[in-house]
Amino acid sequence: MFRYLIIDDEPIAHRIIENYCENLPYLEKKGNCYNAFEALQFLNEDTVDLLFLDINMPKLSGFDFLKTLPNSPKIIVTTAYKEFALEGYELNVSDYLLKPFSFDRFLKAINKTFDSAQNKKSSVALPPNETEPNINSFFLRGDKKHYQIHFEDLLFIEAYGHYTKVYVKNEMIVSPQKISDLEQLLPKFDFIRTHKSFIVAKNKIKQIEGNRILIGGYKVPIGQTYKENIIMLF
Template sequence: MIYYLIIDDEPIAHRIIENYCENLMHLEKKGNCYNAFEAIEFLNKNAVDLLFLDINMPKLSGFDFLKTLPNPPKVIVTSAYKEFALEGYELNVSDYLLKPFGFERFIKAINKTIDTAQNIKSITALPTNEAEPKTNSFFLRGDKKYHQIHFDDLLFIEAYGHYCKVYLKNDMIISHQKISDFEQLLPKFNFIRTHKSFIVAKDKIKQIEGNRILIDKYKVPIGQTYKENIMMLL
């Protein structure tokens, strides 16, 4: 789990970041600070992995605050002022989000900042190699709830705009996770990417015919660049 702290003097900025983070199951809020002095006091008592840091704050700016930290965590700057971006990168910030920023740009900043594969490993206790997994399930956020997904129940995953559809034996869940996140999460010994928009469970494949795979009652396409993956199954 990645613990984050929001440091911004605007309450609406806190709500926007919190709403975005609610869709990412590996992020958990540790606290909210509305100026640099609150943040200094908070960090003296608590450890976090990631800061969402505003620059233009009263009394002490975000960058001046950052200079006071001997071992700062990862930092994503959130600012309405693009002219400070160069100074931010000189301070080794991970990314610089220019307000107002959308969810897609926010996700890019998170992926750039956090080693997604390592974080998913810590959440699910899955290995990164193709050995037998130590767990047979993971938790997925959807419909404002966390669902435990068992690998044996998972048929395939379909990218659907900014969402993914997770097809199970008796259910379908819509998630904000990207298909690339699932590709890193799922054990490669039993799941395979067949298309830019599809990942399927190998043991659920009934038939392969031409450019289609039959799984249960569904027909999943095989993308041109993924045919080699399918040939390795035959």
């Protein structure tokens, strides 16, 4: 479980982030702060793993607040001011969300942050006797719903015009999320791009025959520019 704190002087921003986080069971809200001084007091008494931090706040800006923290948690900046993006990355923020941001973009920031935390073995403050969460799924938007897709159930993804088709065991889901965005959510060592329109799960490949991959009862093409990816499997 990752614990988060929202720091923003706009109540509506808190509601949006909270609603997005409710779709992600591995996130737990620890508090709401409406200025940097409230946040400083909170962090003196408690710890979190992730801050959603606004920049333009009264008396003390988000970045000035961030500079006061000796050991900051992971930071996702949420702001309406794109001109401060460079300064944010110089302060090692995990991602920079420009308001208003969609759930898709929010989810990409969350997965990017967690992937960085795991791969770099960063010193995220976790509760006693609790280990880092095993991120083994993501949420997919489709048909006015959000589906939780477990990596172990995912067969392959197909670009379908402005949509994608996501094939899982016994089901196919059509989503408006782009295949390039979904690719960012997948574990790089478990999935492979075989065509500009296809991403497949390596462990679901039954057979490779010529320019086709057999997965279950499906035949997935191998694009000319992606053949090297296939050769790397052997």
